[in-house]
Amino acid sequence: MRRDVFQAIADPTRRAIIGLLALQAMTPNAIAENFDSTRQAISKHIKILNECQLIKQKQNGREIYYHFNPKQMKEVDLWMEQFRKLWETRFEQLDNLLENLEPKKS
Amino acid sequence: MRRDVFQAIADPTRRAIIGLLALQAMTPNAIAENFDSTRQAISKHIKILNECQLIKQKQNGREIYYHFNPKQMKEVDLWMEQFRKLWETRFEQLDNLLENLEPKKS
DNA sequence: TATAAGCGAAACCAATCGGTTGCGCAAATG
DNA sequence: CATTTGCGCAACCGATTGGTTTCGCTTATA
Numbered sequence A, B: 001m002r003r004d005v006f007q008a009i010a011d012p013t014r015r016a017i018i019g020l021l022a023l024q025a026m027t028p029n030a031i032a033e034n035f036d037s038t039r040q041a042i043s044k045h046i047k048i049l050n051e052c053q054l055i056k057q058k059q060n061g062r063e064i065y066y067h068f069n070p071k072q073m074k075e076v077d078l079w080m081e082q083f084r085k086l087w088e089t090r091f092e093q094l095d096n097l098l099e100n101l102e103p104k105k106s
Numbered sequence C: 001t002a003t004a005a006g007c008g009a010a011a012c013c014a015a016t017c018g019g020t021t022g023c024g025c026a027a028a029t030g
Numbered sequence D: 001c002a003t004t005t006g007c008g009c010a011a012c013c014g015a016t017t018g019g020t021t022t023c024g025c026t027t028a029t030a
Helices: A012-023 A028-032 A039-051 A070-087 A089-100 B012-023 B028-032 B039-051 B070-087 B089-100
Strands: A055-060 A063-068 B055-060 B063-068
Touching: A012 A028, A012 A039, A012 A055, A012 A063, A012 B070, A028 A039, A028 A063, A039 A055, A039 A063, A070 B012, A070 B070, B012 B028, B012 B039, B012 B055, B012 B063, B028 B039, B028 B063, B039 B055, B039 B063
Parallel strands: none
Antiparallel strands: A055 A063, B055 B063
C-alpha cells in the first residue's frame, strides 16, 4: 500500500522507532523492548513505516532486520524548504511587526 | 488544547492551508474558496492549526485574518536535523553498501 | 523430532478523524 | 431596525487509527 510520509511520522511511537533505526538496524522484538505496547502493536507501526519506505528490511533466517531509509525523509525536508527562510531570526522581527499592524480597511 | 505539530501537518488539506497562509494572511472564507469542502470543515482544520500555533489570528471586525507562524515549524526541523546528514549523497553509497551486506551470524 | 522462538496476519474494539448539516451570535449593510 | 454576512460551535456520521488477543507459519534449538 502507498503511504504518506507525513502521516507516518505523525505518530510519536513511529518517530521513536525511526530514531532507533537511524542508529542501528533492529529486529521487531528488539524494537518492541523499548516500548510498553505489545510486539504486534509495534509490528503494525513497522508495517506502516515500511509501506512508505521510511524503513527497509533485510531478512536473516527467521529474524528480520529493519533499518532507516533516509531518502524518503527528503519529501518532508522539501516541503519545509518553502518556510525555512521565514523562521530565521532576522525575519522574526518583521513578522512581529506585521502581526501588530492593523489590517487595511477596505 | 495542546496539539502535536507533526499530527497537524499530517493532513494534506492542512498542509495546503499552511502553504496559502505562508504567502498572505487570509480569512476562513477566503481559505475555504480554495477547497472543495465546506467552510466549516476548513474551519476545523484552522482550529487545529491554531491550537498548535502553526497559525495565528488577528481579528478585524467580524473578519478574522489567519497568518502563518513559522516558529512552530522549527520543532519539525529540529527533529529532522538528526537525519539530515544521512541523506546526503556521499552517504547514500555507503548506505547502499550496508544494505547489501549480510548480517553477521551469531 | 518435538518444542520454542520470531514474526506477520486477522479479528475485534474504543477512540479519534474529517466531513456534513444546522444553529446562534456579533458585525456590517440596506 | 430588518437583513445579510462572517464566523465558531455542537451534533451527528462513516472511516480510520492504534491498541489488543488469537492464530498460524517458518526457522532455530533441545
